[in-house]
Amino acid sequence: MNGAGVPPNPTRPSSTGVQISEEELFRQQEELRKREQELQRRQQEFERRQAQTGTGAAGGQAPRPHNWPPLPSFVPVEPCFYQDIDVEIPVQFQETVRMVYYVYLVYVLALVLNLVGALFYKLFAEGSFGLLFLAIVQLLFFTPCAFLFWFRPVYKAFRDDSSFNFMIFFMVLFFHTIFCLVQMLGVSDYACGWSNTLKTFSEHVFVGLIMMLSTLAFTAAFVGMAFSLMKVHRFYRGAGFSIDKARKEFSDGVMSDRNVQQAASQAARAAAAHAVNESISGRY
Numbered sequence: 001m002n003g004a005g006v007p008p009n010p011t012r013p014s015s016t017g018v019q020i021s022e023e024e025l026f027r028q029q030e031e032l033r034k035r036e037q038e039l040q041r042r043q044q045e046f047e048r049r050q051a052q053t054g055t056g057a058a059g060g061q062a063p064r065p066h067n068w069p070p071l072p073s074f075v076p077v078e079p080c081f082y083q084d085i086d087v088e089i090p091v092q093f094q095e096t097v098r099m100v101y102y103v104y105l106v107y108v109l110a111l112v113l114n115l116v117g118a119l120f121y122k123l124f125a126e127g128s129f130g131l132l133f134l135a136i137v138q139l140l141f142f143t144p145c146a147f148l149f150w151f152r153p154v155y156k157a158f159r160d161d162s163s164f165n166f167m168i169f170f171m172v173l174f175f176h177t178i179f180c181l182v183q184m185l186g187v188s189d190y191a192c193g194w195s196n197t198l199k200t201f202s203e204h205v206f207v208g209l210i211m212m213l214s215t216l217a218f219t220a221a222f223v224g225m226a227f228s229l230m231k232v233h234r235f236y237r238g239a240g241f242s243i244d245k246a247r248k249e250f251s252d253g254v255m256s257d258r259n260v261q262q263a264a265s266q267a268a269r270a271a272a273a274h275a276v277n278e279s280i281s282g283r284y
Contacts, residue, residue: 103224110217117211
């Protein structure tokens with residue numbers, strides 16, 4: 001019946017509902033298209049920078065000037081490493097590597113503030129000399145070691161797709177995170193920490209505030225280290241890495257090294273010569 005009094009079919013979608021659904025779908029497609037274009041642009045930029053800085057005229061790997069640490073020109077020491085996340089790290093991993101680098105910088109800042117807090121604690125609150133001495137040792141020791149033994153391995157792991165470097169990163173940063181927790185808590189004289197800071201507040205508020213800066217920095221560094229371990233581990237498991245692959249990379253890398261091969265050959269010849277001499281001397 002086609003009369004005007006026939007009620008509309010309740011199962012038929014209204015034109016307004018269809019219009020809203022299509023607009024929402026179009027908006028989502030536009031967002032996906034923009035994200036894809038941005039990812040392609042970043043990938044092209046990454047490849048362009050690699051082509052400009054990584055290859056010479058003959059197509060070989062050109063030497064890259066060291067740029068880390070970024071030292072002033074008047075310092076008589078030259079940088080030791082080449083490091084450029086935008087050039088050497090694939091686009092999909094740059095955010096993670098940059099986050100780990102910022103965690104390292106926060107930890108170095110915590111060590112510097114810990115030295116300042118320990119100095120104020122010794123001068124104005126009659127604190128122990130052990131806290132100041134350990135603050136100096138930790139700043140001089142952990143600043144380069146943290147870079148060499150857990151940031152640099154994760155940098156090379158993402159750069160070279162290396163399971164062995166991933167294993168070094170996990171092992172070293174795990175124990176360093178535990179030690180950072182000890183520093184954050186301020187147990188004994190290992191660092192300013194919460195324990196020593198709260199004790200100082202009761203008598204020396206200003207010194208306590210200085211020490212609180214170090215404590216907050218250690219807290220941020222500890223949280224960042226723990227989060228970095230979990231985030232990198234998700235990449236590690238999702239990419240199919242394993243301990244067996246790390247062991248194979250280590251054995252292949254060691255045995256393919258020319259110096260190791262020469263040392264092994266010389267050791268074998270020396271052992272054979274020693275066995276022959278023993279045999280001859282035994283006969284006579």
